[in-house]
Every structure is written in C-alpha cells, then in structure tokens.
Amino acid sequence: MQASWRSLFMNDLDEAVCAKCKAEFESITGNTCLYCDASGEGVCADCMYWEQTEYAGLIAKGRCLYRYNEGMQSYFHQYKFLQDVILSEVFAKEMNHALAKVDAVIVPIPMNPKKLKERTFAQVDSLLESARLPFHHFLIKNEDVQGTKSKMERMASSPLFHWNGETVPKKIILVDDLYTTGTTMRHAAKVLKDAGADEIELFCLIRG
Amino acid sequence: MKELEDFLTGRVWLKEFTPFPQSEIDQAILQGFVTRIPGITDKQECSRCLEKSVNLTSFYCEKCEGDCLYCRHCLKMGRISSCTELITWTAPSPRPLKTHSFQWSGHLTPSQNLASQQVIESLQINRSHLIYAVCGAGKTEVLFAPLYEALKTGKRICIAAPRTDVVLELSPRIRAIFTDTVIHTLYGGSPAEAGFAEIVIATTHQLYRFQNAFDLMIVDEADAFPYSMDPALKRAVMKAKKHDAPVIYVSATPSVQLIKGTPGRSEIFRRYHGQPLPVPRFDSLWNYKKRLRKNSIPKKLETWIRLRLSRREPFLLFLPTIELIEESIPLFKQLDAAIEAVHSKDPNRKEKVMGLRQGIVPGLVTSTILERGITVPNVQVAVIGADEEIFDAAALIQISGRSGEGHRTFQMGMLSFSIMELLGKWIEPKIR
Ligand SMILES: [Zn+2]
Ligand SMILES: [Zn+2]
Ligand SMILES: [Zn+2]
Numbered sequence: 001m002q003a004s005w006r007s008l009f010m011n012d013l014d015e016a017v018c019a020k021c022k023a024e025f026e027s028i029t030g031n032t033c034l035y036c037d038a039s040g041e042g043v044c045a046d047c048m049y050w051e052q053t054e055y056a057g058l059i060a061k062g063r064c065l066y067r068y069n070e071g072m073q074s075y076f077h078q079y080k081f082l083q084d085v086i087l088s089e090v091f092a093k094e095m096n097h098a099l100a101k102v103d104a105v106i107v108p109i110p111m112n113p114k115k116l117k118e119r120t121f122a123q124v125d126s127l128l129e130s131a132r133l134p135f136h137h138f139l140i141k142n143e144d145v146q147g148t149k150s151k152m153e154r155m156a157s158s159p160l161f162h163w164n165g166e167t168v169p170k171k172i173i174l175v176d177d178l179y180t181t182g183t184t185m186r187h188a189a190k191v192l193k194d195a196g197a198d199e200i201e202l203f204c205l206i207r208g
Numbered sequence: 209m210k211e212l213e214d215f216l217t218g219r220v221w222l223k224e225f226t227p228f229p230q231s232e233i234d235q236a237i238l239q240g241f242v243t244r245i246p247g248i249t250d251k252q253e254c255s256r257c258l259e260k261s262v263n264l265t266s267f268y269c270e271k272c273e274g275d276c277l278y279c280r281h282c283l284k285m286g287r288i289s290s291c292t293e294l295i296t297w298t299a300p301s302p303r304p305l306k307t308h309s310f311q312w313s314g315h316l317t318p319s320q321n322l323a324s325q326q327v328i329e330s331l332q333i334n335r336s337h338l339i340y341a342v343c344g345a346g347k348t349e350v351l352f353a354p355l356y357e358a359l360k361t362g363k364r365i366c367i368a369a370p371r372t373d374v375v376l377e378l379s380p381r382i383r384a385i386f387t388d389t390v391i392h393t394l395y396g397g398s399p400a401e402a403g404f405a406e407i408v409i410a411t412t413h414q415l416y417r418f419q420n421a422f423d424l425m426i427v428d429e430a431d432a433f434p435y436s437m438d439p440a441l442k443r444a445v446m447k448a449k450k451h452d453a454p455v456i457y458v459s460a461t462p463s464v465q466l467i468k469g470t471p472g473r474s475e476i477f478r479r480y481h482g483q484p485l486p487v488p489r490f491d492s493l494w495n496y497k498k499r500l501r502k503n504s505i506p507k508k509l510e511t512w513i514r515l516r517l518s519r520r521e522p523f524l525l526f527l528p529t530i531e532l533i534e535e536s537i538p539l540f541k542q543l544d545a546a547i548e549a550v551h552s553k554d555p556n557r558k559e560k561v562m563g564l565r566q567g568i569v570p571g572l573v574t575s576t577i578l579e580r581g582i583t584v585p586n587v588q589v590a591v592i593g594a595d596e597e598i599f600d601a602a603a604l605i606q607i608s609g610r611s612g613e614g615h616r617t618f619q620m621g622m623l624s625f626s627i628m629e630l631l632g633k634w635i636e637p638k639i640r
Contacts (some may be wrong), residue, residue, distance in 0.1 A: 085267040086265050
C-alpha cells in the first residue's frame with residue numbers, strides 16, 4: 001500500500017500536507033552548483049559542459065527547492081502523470097516564500113498548446129497559481145519533431161521554444177517543475193536572451 | 209473483435225487506456241458493439257467508483273476550456289474527469305455452457321459440509337448467504353463445492369477480498385482445483401491476462417472496473433478493512449454484480465448489519481483441525497511505551513521473546529504504532545539480530561514473512577496491517593497495548609486465529625492496562 005495523497009487532504013482541500021508526508025521531502029542544502037543546485041562544490045560537470053557551448057553565459061544563477069527522492073517521485077508521479085491537479089497546492093507556501101520577493105518577472109516553461117489540451121492543465125502554471133505568484137508567458141513550446149533521430153539529437157539540433165513576440169523584460173526568472181539535464185532551461189534562456197532579456201535566473205521545484 | 213468482447217464484457221474501461229488499438233475500438237463503437245459512458249455522470253458522480261460530486265475536485269480544464277470535475281477516489285486507475293469516457297461491451301452474446309473440472313480430494317468436517325450444503329441451497333434460490341466462521345475453520349474449503357455448482361450452470365463468479373495478499377493466497381488454491389476454468393487474478397499492478405474469465409479473484413478496489421458483470425459475488429473477509437470502512441467499496445460490490453445476483457459473505461466477525469441483512473446463514477465455530485480458537489492470556493505491561501522509548505525492553509516481554517528464541521518458535525509481536533516499531537526495533541535486534549520489523553509499506557514484506565515461515569527470521573515486529581495475510585505453523589503471538597484502539601475486537605480475533613496453528617500451545621496477551629475493558633472487547637463478539 002502506498003501513501004495515499006488523498007488521505008492527506010480528506011475533505012479539506014485547503015489544508016497543507018500532513019507533517020509525516022512532508023518529512024519525506026528532502027530540501028536542498030549545503031554546497032551546490034551555482035546554476036542547477038546539483039550537490040557538490042563549484043559548478044557541476046553538466047553545467048561546465050553547457051558553459052562551453054553556444055549556451056554559455058546565459059544564466060546568472062539557479063535554484064531548486066527539493067531533491068528527487070522517493071517521496072518526491074511519488075508526489076511528482078501523482079501530480080503530473082495521474083494528473084491530480086489539486087496537488088499543485090502542496091508546495092504553495094514554499095514556492096511563494098522562494099519567489100514572492102524576487103525582483104524579476106516569472107516566466108514559466110510552457111507546454112506545447114496541443115499537448116496542453118490533451119493533458120488538461122499546465123503543471124508549472126498551476127504550481128505558480130496555487131502559490132499566488134504572478135507570471136507571464138513569452139515562450140511557445142514547439143511541437144515534438146518525430147523522426148529517425150534520437151530524442152537527444154533532436155533536442156540538440158532543433159529549438160524547443162520560440163518567442164511569442166511580446167516585449168521581454170530585462171530581468172527574468174525561468175520556472176520549471178523538474179530539472180534534469182538542463183536542456184529545457186538552456187534552450188528557453190537562449191530564446192529569451194535573443195529576444196532582449198538581460199539577466200536570467202533559473203528556479204525549479206525539484207532537482208532530478 | 210472476439211478479444212475485445214472478452215475484455216470488455218462486464219467491464220468499464222477508460223477509452224484511451226485499453227490494450228487495443230484505438231481504431232478497433234472506434235469501429236466497435238460505430239457498429240454499436242461498444243457503448244461509451246461519460247466519465248462523470250449527469251448527476252455528477254464518478255461512473256467508475258460512484259463517488260459523489262461533493263468529493264469530486266473541480267479545476268479549470270484546457271480540454272473542456274472551462275470547469276471540469278475529476279475523481280480522486282479512483283485516481284490510481286487512471287484519472288476520470290468530465291472530459292473522459294469509459295467504454296463497455298453493449299450486449300454480451302450468450303456463452304455456451306462449458307465443462308469445468310473439479311480437482312479436489314480433501315474432505316470436509318461435518319460442520320463444514322453442512323455449511324457448504326447450505327450455501328448451495330441458497331444459490332439454488334438466488335439468495336444471499338453469510339458464512340460466519342472463526343479463523344482456521346476452513347472457510348475457503350466450504351466454498352469449493354458451491355463454486356463448482358455455479359460454474360456448471362454457466363455462472364460468472366467473482367471472489368473479492370480486501371487486500372492483495374489475501375488475493376494472492378487464495379488464487380493458487382482456486383486455480384489448482386478448477387484446472388479447466390479461465391481464472392483472472394486482479395490487484396493493483398497485476399499482469400494482464402487473456403480471455404473471458406469465468407472466475408475473477410480480485411481486490412475489492414478492482415471491482416470499480418466491473419459493471420453488471422457477475423452472476424455470483426463472493427466477498428471474503430467481509431468484515432475486514434477497508435471494506436467495512438469504505439462505503440464506496442460496498443457500492444462497488446453492488447455495481448460489479450448483476451442486479452439479482454446473490455452475494456456470499458465470508459466473515460469471522462460480521463457486523464450486526466451484515467448478520468441481520470443477509471437471509472441465508474451458516475456458522476462454523478470449530479477450528480478446522482479440531483482445536484478451539486486459542487484463548488488469550490492477559491498480562492499487564494506497565495509503561496511499555498516509556499520503557500521502549502528509553503531503550504529498554506520490559507522484563508516480562510524480554511523473557512517471553514527469549515523463551516520463543518530458545519524454543520525456536522516463530523513469533524509475531526504486535527505493537528500499536530509504526531513509530532513505536534521503528535523506535536524499538538534496534539532493541540529487539542539486540543536479542544537476536546535476525547528479528548525484523550515489517551509494515552504495510554515495506555518493499556521486503558513478502559521476503560520477511562517467507563523468512564518467518566522458513567525459520568530464517570525468528571520473529572517479526574509489526575502493527576495490525578499484516579495480521580490477515582500470515583499463516584505460519586506454530587506461530588506464537590503477543591499483542592502489546594491490546595487496549596489500543598487499533599486492536600479492535602475484529603483484529604484481535606483475527607490475530608488469535610493466526611496463533612498456535614498445528615500446535616497445541618499458544619501465547620497471547622502482554623497488555624498494558626484496563627483489562628476489564630479489554631475482556632469486554634473479546635467476549636462481546638463471541639456472545640453475539
Ligand atoms: Zn549545475
Ligand atoms: Zn472515481
Ligand atoms: Zn476536462
């Protein structure tokens with residue numbers, strides 16, 4: 001029997017998660033990478049690689065709130081894949097605390113419009129809405145190009161996003177739910193920088 | 209198309225998530241073989257688990273482009289929302305009678321035999337029946353003959369049990385007897401099985417996925433958690449069976465409602481191997497929580513465990529909370545490093561229980577969650593804090609049913625206090 005998220009909420013959906021389940025989440029502390037909050041001293045190997053490509057110098061710094069441990073994995077599975085929309089409330093307080101006073105415009109990583117219709121809700125937007133944080137979209141996610149190339153090759157060659165044409169503010173904080181390879185964030189940052197952003201920071205709920 | 213019919217007969221399934229190509233389903237819908245059912249009904253109920261609108265969650269849906277309701281109750285089976293559809297086979301074609309084999313050479317005690325005959329009589333007049341039997345009375349064997357009778361007349365049967373481990377224990381026994389029968393075993397994460405099942409052995413949760421399917425419904429451990437706790441599961445039983453299909457309830461501790469509400473009844477109060485249910489020995493164990501938290505095992509309890517270890521008797525030690533188990537397991541491991549704690553979320557649960565059976569693990573420290581799944585010969589049981597709410601009468605009787613099987617000795621007790629109150633808990637269901 002797995003911990004049931006339903007039982008956390010009972011009938012009072014505004015209630016925060018019970019202390020026991022919250023204790024399973026692991027906050028990120030200690031020495032971490034400047035850009036992506038991977039554990040360890042200095043810049044991590046992945047980010048070191050990015051800083052030698054055309055994506056170098058795009059990002060001022062980055063921050064993630066939690067490690068992707070077992071508890072977080074089951075949370076994320078239920079939220080994103082089982083589409084339990086109400087779970088966007090779980091980290092409302094923490095997200096608000098981390099982002100409310102940031103002096104930059106919050107830009108969520110978007111979903112492809114067609115995919116959004118299929119999946120019925122945008123995970124990142126919902127997290128921000130639950131945290132009562134204002135945000136603005138400047139990016140449009142391109143449709144996944146199907147073909148013979150592997151996913152990695154496709155991501156490297158074709159851009160993941162394009163600019164929506166609206167005037168981009170100077171200071172931006174890009175927000176996503178889960179940081180894994182950094183590809184999504186770097187692609188997004190590049191489009192925004194090219195469209196006129198000066199300073200871009202990253203924020204993710206979870207560091208995979 | 210035959211495979212689709214076998215799969216969807218009596219079942220409701222999310223349209224997008226069947227194991228069949230979407231084109232085949234679309235064609236079957238077009239031909240009228242398959243009916244579509246809105247995920248959330250006009251009355252704002254979940255079509256799969258029948259959860260009512262007050263418990264459904266609403267959100268702004270990009271697909272509906274407006275308010276949408278979804279059901280959290282049966283979420284793990286794939287989300288049902290206002291914009292999803294379920295499908296079912298419209299009008300199942302009659303199935304020709306087939307021959308079933310019955311490979312059982314065991315014999316019944318007179319009281320088992322009587323119960324078995326009474327169940328068959330109830331089935332002949334389509335009447336629901338309660339088998340009220342203590343643990344170890346051989347309830348399952350009582351069902352074999354009625355199952356065979358029902359199969360011979362072409363009935364589709366469901367055996368529902370509250371938890372996966374009960375289903376897993378039951379399934380091989382039924383399969384070994386009805387060797388020519390198509391039997392499916394369903395629980396969360398069970399592998400897909402082909403064909404039309406004449407017998408479905410399933411956890412009660414899995415019944416959400418059936419509708420108007422069964423001619424005979426058997427509810428095992430009808431008293432057990434979570435069936436008694438969750439009205440949705442009761443509704444699921446009613447929804448999964450055909451309207452006039454009888455239900456056989458099997459219970460060691462039926463509620464008054466179940467006794468009053470079921471027209472047919474058989475009682476078996478003797479244990480299968482002729483021994484009466486062990487009577488617990490009560491003992492006081494003052495301040496056990498404090499002692500355990502202060503890193504010492506109360507003397508009485510230590511003596512009891514050491515005796516089990518020296519006699520090589522497998523034991524189960526029940527503690528009232530998981531927290532207390534976690535805090536105290538290092539202490540028990542000091543007596544014997546092979547003693548293990550086990551709880552319902554434990555991924556190694558099966559291995560540990562097997563270890564107890566095989567004598568590799570001398571004893572398990574656990575809470576109530578496990579007590580129904582375990583049958584270990586000559587197991588000795590101590591319930592610590594038997595006055596705690598979690599060990600209600602039903603649980604205590606179940607626990608005692610697990611002890612002393614195949615052996616004349618048993619141990620039971622180790623309570624903290626309020627013995628009178630506790631005796632009340634024990635005696636009341638026996639008088640009834
Ligand atoms: Zn990094
Ligand atoms: Zn439901
Ligand atoms: Zn919808």
